[in-house]
Amino acid sequence: MGAEGAAVLGVGATFAGYRIEGVLGQGGMGTVYLARHPRLPRSVALKLLNREVSTDTELTRRFELEADVVARLEHPGIVGVFDRGTDDGHLWIAMQYIRGTDAAAWNARAHPPATAVRLLGETAAALDYAHSRGVLHRDVKPANILIADAESLRESHAVLTDFGIARLTDANTKLTATGAFTATLAYGSPEQLSGAMVDHRSDQYSLACTLFAVLAGRPPFAATNPGQVVMGHISQPPPRLTATRPDLPATLDPLVARAMAKQRADRFRDCGQFITAVRDALEGRHSAAPPVTPATPVPVAHPVLTHNPPEVRAGHASRPQPFPAQHRVATDPRPPVADPRPAGARSWPQPQAAGPRPSRTTAVTAGIATVLVAVFPVFVFCVGLVETARTIAQGAPAGRADLAYSVLALLFIGVVALLWAGGGLLLLAGRRSGRVLTLVSSVIGVLSAIAGTVAAVAASELAVLALTGPLLMLSAVAFVCTASPATGRWLSYRTSVRAGGPRY
Structure with a gap:
């Protein structure tokens, strides 16, 4: 250099x-x-x-x-x-290298609106996860959402980058001595642009602006004058998305307006709830989100427009990206007015979920099939237990070796039954351990069914096929469904829900 x-x-x-x-x-x-x-x-x-x-x-x-x-x-x-x-x-x-493009260069009109909502739903899940750990992004915009190329076993997906101006929400010190912050004006929330205190709902506002920009092809308050952009976010009502995209359902407009409400208390609980409502509107399902009532605009804290060079972004696509100069905002260096509410009232709820819910059909199918497979060893265990107890009660002649063999066989069958039943139930409960147990038990089931079928044919005991046939079919179904990527996505969702659940 x-x-x-x-x-x-x-x-x-x-x-x-x-x-x-x-x-x-x-x-x-x-x-x-x-x-x-x-x-x-x-x-x-x-x-x-x-x-x-x-x-x-x-x-x-x-x-x-x-x-x-x-x-x-x-x-x-x-x-x-x-x-x-x-x-x-x-x-x-x-940092992680993402091969693809970003949402700013991604052509949403070349794809169904549901694809854009799915990708932004993944961003919403990432934001809710970060919020649950006390981290704000503070610069959510299309250029910071990377769209990874589709692979053989995975469709295209969104990855959020550039937490360069994020900070822990429980930190006691400011990033700069003057309290200045960096934000792209086109996607900044009213409280962020006015220098007020921000929380997770500021990122939700920026995500709603990003959704508008991706679907409409322009930011919600597009203007050449930076001051007009700031005043648009602070005092003007959000524009209607359907005015630019009349092909979209009109039910989207109140949802975007709610996520872009001037007062953060009027917005959705978290980013996942917002995107879920948008997806329901696209699919024609009724959304329970109430309409937004007019709110008093957030007062301006004497914004001063500055001109700072942009930050470089890591993890981007394989082509060079332009880095145009961006307008950034510095607030009045005077200390902000303290929030009069008690500390407990200022705390904001943690997200209930980590974003849009993936399908659980495959995971449920695998869990049910595994539980049904467990019926076979449970039946054999019960029959063997009754026969062994009857033999002992009748005083039938049997050597100690034979008795020990029977007890060991019962213990083995009991462990297998618990393995199958436990794996299926844990999988139905959304536990990753259930996936591992189900894979192991389904392999045992397939091998046992094949061995039993071969032995039955060799011994001309064709009636045994009535037992080994269903065992083979259910075990194969359980294995295929458990190994499916759809099951992995469901388990990841359930894991993120448990990790990012509410804490009071």
């Missing part, structure tokens, strides 16, 4: 052990490279800050906060952090 850290590393160069394979994007703070991991067979997005930025104490703090915040979040809808450090006077962070 040059003396000022502005030069771009060439292909084949090595930095902090990573081999540079290309440039993904470049901005005022640094460059994002496509790089090869020094020890693992995978590519990463290597985010490198310029030398002059790396020596700035406040920017260094923000950069390290980005790494720390995102590293705590483990969610398929959030770009992952692998490593970070300092090398040759430059701060760097290695």
Whole structure:
């Protein structure tokens, strides 16, 4: 790199052990490279800050906060952090590389509206997960939602990136001494643009603006004058989405208006509830979301328009992305008015769910099939237990070895019965352990059915096929449904619900 850290590393160069394979994007703070991991067979997005930025104490703090915040979040809808450090006077962070595009460049009109809602539903799930862990994104916009290319076993999906200006909601210190914040005006919430206190509902407002922009092709308050954009968010009613997209159902308009309500108390409980209501409206189902009542606009805290270079984004597609200058807002450095409510009243509820609910049909089918399979060993166990007890009671001659063999056989059959029944019930309850147990038991069931069928044919005991046939069929169904990606998505959803449930 040059003396000022502005030069771009060439292909084949090595930095902090990573081999540079290309440039993904470049901005005022640094460059994002496509790089090869020094020890693992995978590519990463290597985010490198310029030398002059790396020596700035406040920017260094923000950069390290980005790494720390995102590293705590483990969610398929959030770009992952692998490593970070300092090398040759430059701060760097290695992040998950997403092959694809972003929602800003993604052509929504070339896809059904349901596809856009599905992708933003994945972003809503990621946001609700982050909120449940006390993290706000603060810069939700189409450019920060990466659309990963479809793969052989997975459809295209959304990954949220650039938590660079996120901070823990329970932190006691501000990111900067003046209380300034960074936001893209076109998607900023009224409370964010006016310098008021923000919570998880600010990200919901930005997500609603993003939904509007993706479907309509423009932000809700599009204007060349930044001041007009700010005043639109603060004082003007949200525009109707159907005015631009008349092909969409009119029931979407009040839902977008509610998520973009000026007062955050009038918005949805969380991002997942908002996207679920939107999906129901698209599918023609009735939504129980009440209409939004007019709210008093949030007072402006003397916004001062500034012109700062944008941040570079990690984890992006394989093509270089433009980094146009963005308008950012700095609020009045005077301290904000304290919230008069008690601390308990200011706390906001945690999300009830991690986003739109995936189908559970496959998982339920696998669980029911496994429970039905358990009927076979339970039946054999009961019959064997009765016969063994009868033999002992009648004093029938039997050696100790035969008796021990019978007891061991009963114990084995009992364990198998518990394995099948437990796996099926845990799977029905949405537990990952149930998936493992069901896979193991279904394999045992298939092998047992095949062995029993071969033995029955060899011994001309064709009546046994009435037992081994259903066992083979149910075990095969249980195995296929349990191994299905749909079951994995359902279990991931149920796991996120339990992890991000309400805490009071």
